[in-house]
Amino acid sequence: MEHLSGIKGIIFDYGGTIDSYGVHWSEVIWDGYCKVRVPVTKEQFRECYVYAERELARTRHILPEHNFYDLLLIKMRIELGNLSDGNLLPAGYDTENAALEIARYCYDRARQSVEDARPTLELLYDKYPMVLVSNFYGNVETVLADFDLRKYFKSIVESAVVGVRKPDPRIFSLGVEALGLQPENVLVVGDSYAKDIVPAESIGCKVAWLKGKGWTDKDDAVLHTCIIKNLNEIPESLI
Secondary structure: OOOOOOOOEEEEOOOOOOOOOOOOHHHHHHHHHHHHOOOOOHHHHHHHHHHHHHHHHHOOOOOOOOOHHHHHHHHHHHHHHHHHHOOOOOOOOOHHHHHHHHHHHHHHHHHHHHHHHHHHHHHHHOOOOEEEEEOOOOOHHHHHHHOOOHHHOOEEEEHHHHOOOOOOOHHHHHHHHHHOOOHHHEEEEEOOHHHHHHHHHHOOOEEEEEOOOOOOHHHHHOOOOOEEOOOOHHHHHHO
């Protein structure tokens, strides 16, 4: 990543950026399925993953007081329930125990990613005002508090609260406004090319794309001049 000049503030995405090393969360959860040995194919898993995402968008399962483990457990119950309802799991399969084990595995993975990101957040927090802009379920404040991350961010712009979702660039405009800066003086850090990088650039922000394993092979094939593989590349680029 090339040297960045003129940066006076930073916008971070949360899910996939701070909590999973840039890897799409479906891949993390699939690792959990494999660890627990849920007897389904990856394609069957991906279908239940999409089903659960749509169900969470349609019905308010996630409440503001739910931390990330709570969220994961609710999501795993929906996914595994969908697989069971579709007769894709053996008769008598213990979906509750599988949900508990996968949720714990994914939560521990998230916590490790957060701890690995913390030194970078500390360095940047000392020098720049930071805002979080995230598509989330209305509980991101609780998630951040549980992981001791809230202190790093001047403001939180959460899709479920402000009524705007990525890739709508207006959600990034709200983040820029919260920083009180011009877009050209703001660096946006995110893991999604379509949902973070494209809309942020469209309003004039500079970007750092934390590129990990994406949802599709097409996503993985996309290239950009501002790709990073680790968050610790950001302070190096801002020196």
